[in-house]
Amino acid sequence: MATVGAFNATKFRFLIGSDTFVNEKGCTLRIEGDKIPTTSKDSEGWDEFIGGLKRWSGSGTAIFCFTPGTGKTGATTMIEEFLTGDRLATAKFTTGVTGEKEITGTIFMDSIEIKAEMETAMEVSFSFTGSGKPILATI
Amino acid sequence: MKDPTLAVRMAYYQLIKTALPTVQVFDSIVTNDAPKQRIILGSQTYDDNSGTKDGFGGTVTIDIDIVHRQPIGGGGGKWSDETANAIMQAVSPSKGVCALAVTGWNIITAAAQVVPFAPLEQPTSGDYIHRKIIRFTHQIFES
Numbered sequence: 001m002a003t004v005g006a007f008n009a010t011k012f013r014f015l016i017g018s019d020t021f022v023n024e025k026g027c028t029l030r031i032e033g034d035k036i037p038t039t040s041k042d043s044e045g046w047d048e049f050i051g052g053l054k055r056w057s058g059s060g061t062a063i064f065c066f067t068p069g070t071g072k073t074g075a076t077t078m079i080e081e082f083l084t085g086d087r088l089a090t091a092k093f094t095t096g097v098t099g100e101k102e103i104t105g106t107i108f109m110d111s112i113e114i115k116a117e118m119e120t121a122m123e124v125s126f127s128f129t130g131s132g133k134p135i136l137a138t139i
Numbered sequence: 140m141k142d143p144t145l146a147v148r149m150a151y152y153q154l155i156k157t158a159l160p161t162v163q164v165f166d167s168i169v170t171n172d173a174p175k176q177r178i179i180l181g182s183q184t185y186d187d188n189s190g191t192k193d194g195f196g197g198t199v200t201i202d203i204d205i206v207h208r209q210p211i212g213g214g215g216g217k218w219s220d221e222t223a224n225a226i227m228q229a230v231s232p233s234k235g236v237c238a239l240a241v242t243g244w245n246i247i248t249a250a251a252q253v254v255p256f257a258p259l260e261q262p263t264s265g266d267y268i269h270r271k272i273i274r275f276t277h278q279i280f281e282s
Binding site: 011013072 | 191192193194235247248250278280
């Protein structure tokens with residue numbers, strides 16, 4: 001059942017294809033757009049704009065693991081994309097709850113960073129840029 | 140949420156019994172007829188503070204109480220020291236390695252703090268008790 005009102009961000013996951021990014025600790029989705037100034041002598045002293053190019057991007061952090069398990073993906077998939085792939089993938093931000101909204105689109109992987117500090121759990125962080133228009137749909 | 144303390148305690152019992160098979164290991168409470176050299180699985184804490192979106196995780200601690208009761212002149216704290224060293228090596232045989240197998244949980248880190256006590260006199264028997272506590276701290280994640 002779709003959640004009404006605020007909900008815990010733990011439910012909101014980042015997926016590559018249909019696989020959940022394993023051990024995710026947090027993800028960020030950013031949608032932004034340029035603005036083209038159209039201020040003129042007729043603007044009566046107020047800036048005016050029209051919409052320009054739009055873009056979207058995202059990032060995430062997770063506890064690193066080499067073997068994510070069934071239905072999961074992780075840093076290994078991203079590393080393979082950097083080494084042998086085209087760094088393009090379908091990604092999804094979703095709670096997986098029927099009736100709620102999710103955002104899907106093609107991503108271009110920008111970076112992956114693996115941190116291995118002594119006496120801590122290994123962590124991975126990644127970032128990507130959306131390629132083309134993302135789709136907002138009901139699950 | 141989940142409480143891993145029983146699984147951690149059982150893992151410590153198995154590990155200590157394997158490393159020191161002749162030493163009796165007690166769970167929290169010691170019987171009156173307990174041997175003079177014994178190990179007690181003591182207080183535990185768990186702070187559910189660092190899981191991921193896939194599972195719970197946090198910091199767990201356990202106190203391993205090493206006790207040696209002996210008469211005056213029966214010796215010093217050598218047995219306690221050797222026992223503490225054996226347990227610490229069994230838990231983490233090399234840097235970055237934890238040999239503890241906790242069912243349902245991944246142990247990520249192992250740290251230890253050794254707390255020595257001055258010998259205590261037992262009023263009824265006149266025996267002295269050498270006691271040493273190792274407080275192990277682990278970062279764990281649900282597996």
